[in-house]
Structures are given as C-alpha cells and as structure tokens.
Amino acid sequence: MFADYSCAVAGSPAGVLAQRLGIRTGRVVAPAGLLVVFAGTALFLLPPHSAIAAIGLGIGGVCAFALGVLRFAGGPWWALIIAVASGALLFAALNVAGRGLALHLFGQDESCLVVHREEVETTARYPHEGFVHTVRCPAAGTLTIRTDSTDRQEPGARVDVLDDPGGLLEPDFAHRHDLAVDVLVLVAALGSVVATVLFVRSRAGSGSTGKNVEKVFRPAS
Numbered sequence: 001m002f003a004d005y006s007c008a009v010a011g012s013p014a015g016v017l018a019q020r021l022g023i024r025t026g027r028v029v030a031p032a033g034l035l036v037v038f039a040g041t042a043l044f045l046l047p048p049h050s051a052i053a054a055i056g057l058g059i060g061g062v063c064a065f066a067l068g069v070l071r072f073a074g075g076p077w078w079a080l081i082i083a084v085a086s087g088a089l090l091f092a093a094l095n096v097a098g099r100g101l102a103l104h105l106f107g108q109d110e111s112c113l114v115v116h117r118e119e120v121e122t123t124a125r126y127p128h129e130g131f132v133h134t135v136r137c138p139a140a141g142t143l144t145i146r147t148d149s150t151d152r153q154e155p156g157a158r159v160d161v162l163d164d165p166g167g168l169l170e171p172d173f174a175h176r177h178d179l180a181v182d183v184l185v186l187v188a189a190l191g192s193v194v195a196t197v198l199f200v201r202s203r204a205g206s207g208s209t210g211k212n213v214e215k216v217f218r219p220a221s
Contacts, residue, residue: 030068034193036061037087041094045102046168054095062087065193073200083200086192093189100177101186102169103162109174112137112161114153135171137161143171151176 040057043050066083073079116134131152133145140163151173153159160174 028068029071030065030197033061033064033066033068033087034090036064037091038094040091041098044095045099045170049170058091058095062091069196069200072197073203079200079203082196086189086196090189090193093185097182097185097189099169099172100162100182101179103164103172103177104179104182106166107162107164107169107171108139109160109162110137110139111158112140112143114155114157114159115142117152117155135159135161137163139163140165140171145171145173147173147176 036057038061040054040061043057044054062084065087066080069083070076070080112135114133115136118132118134120130120132129149131147131149133147133153135143135145137143140161143161143163145161147153153173161171162174162177163169163171
C-alpha cells in the first residue's frame with residue numbers, strides 16, 4: 001500500500017520542511033509512524049499505563065506518518081492536513097475504543113459494589129475535577145477506577161465492571177464501553193488512514209499534485 005513516490009514540488013513549504021527534516025521517502029517513515037502510534041497505545045493500555053509516554057509517542061508517530069504521507073504527495077499542505085487528521089483520529093480511537101475492545105475480549109464483566117468514592121482535582125491533562133472509585137468485585141477483589149464527573153457513581157451502588165483477571169488492563173465501568181460502538185470507531189479510524197494513503201497515492205500517481213512532480217519509483221504492486 002505504501003508505494004514510494006519521491007517528488008520535488010517547486011515552491012512547496014511543506015515539501016521543503018520534510019526535506020530539511022531528512023525525509024527523502026515516505027515509504028519507511030509513514031509506516032514507522034503508525035508503528036509508533038501503536039506503541040504509544042500499548043504503553044497506555046498495558047503496564048506501566050503511562051499517559052504521558054503514550055501521548056508523547058502518539059504525537060511523534062502522527063507527525064512521522066503525516067510527513068511520510070507528505071512525501072507521497074510531493075509536498076502539498078492538503079496532504080499534511082489530512083494525514084495529521086487521520087493519524088490523530090487513529091491514536092484517539094486506539095486509546096479509547098481500543099481499551100473497551102481489549103476489556104471485552106480479554107476481560108470479564110462482573111457486578112461490583114462501590115465501597116468508596118473520593119473527589120480529586122487533577123491537572124495532568126487539563127484542570128478538572130475527577131473521582132476515584134473503590135469497588136469490591138466477587139472475582140477481581142478490590143479495584144480502583146478513575147472517572148470524570150459525568151461518570152461518577154454513588155457509594156453503595158452496584159455497578160457492572162469490566163476487569164482483567166491477569167491485571168494487565170485497567171478496569172473500568174462497563175457502561176462506558178459499548179462493544180459495537182468501539183468496533184465501529186476502530187474500523188472507521190483504520191479506514192480513514194487507509195483512505196488517506198490510497199487517496200494520496202492516486203493523486204501522486206496521476207501527477208495531479210503539481211506540474212513539477214517527477215515520479216522516480218513505480219507504485220508497489
């Protein structure tokens with residue numbers, strides 16, 4: 001899918017930016033960027049569950065993917081914009097919908113009792129009030145679930161919880177993760193990335209990215 005078009009587009013600031021960063025071809029950089037995005041998701045979903053590291057890798061991966069796609073297209077800004085949008089959508093979907101899908105596939109759903117709720121103020125991503133719930137489950141035992149104010153649960157309430165018996169995935173309230181919705185979101189996000197690459201490839205292959213575009217590699221079969 002990642003056919004290589006090394007192009008030179010006169011007067012393209014975006015293309016010049018990619019060249020100055022040493023990106024001569026998108027054939028390696030774009031797929032590598034996607035791998036970094038998946039690696040960032042793994043750091044968030046699996047231990048050590050580092051949101052900071054995940055966001056850092058996610059931003060770096062999206063930028064690499066976008067600059068790689070930029071080289072496919074020969075340097076126009078529109079390629080950079082749609083690549084950033086599709087890459088960012090993929091990263092967000094993997095971390096939100098991907099978490100729910102992983103809990104549904106590898107975890108268990110059980111009815112738990114909310115034994116304690118504590119309100120906390122956090123500025124990890126932005127200043128807001130959050131809630132830390134302590135729940136007691138028949139199989140998983142005592143778990144801690146963090147939510148925003150919209151998903152807070154009252155102490156003494158019984159709630160459905162998705163948790164991982166192996167302890168690799170962080171637990172969450174089941175009502176926050178609809179399996180069908182999570183699958184659709186992930187399919188849409190992956191589809192947007194594939195559509196972006198195919199669209200840019202077709203534009204580069206037809207020579208419609210500019211009069212000075214020179215195709216120096218044949219598209220991969």
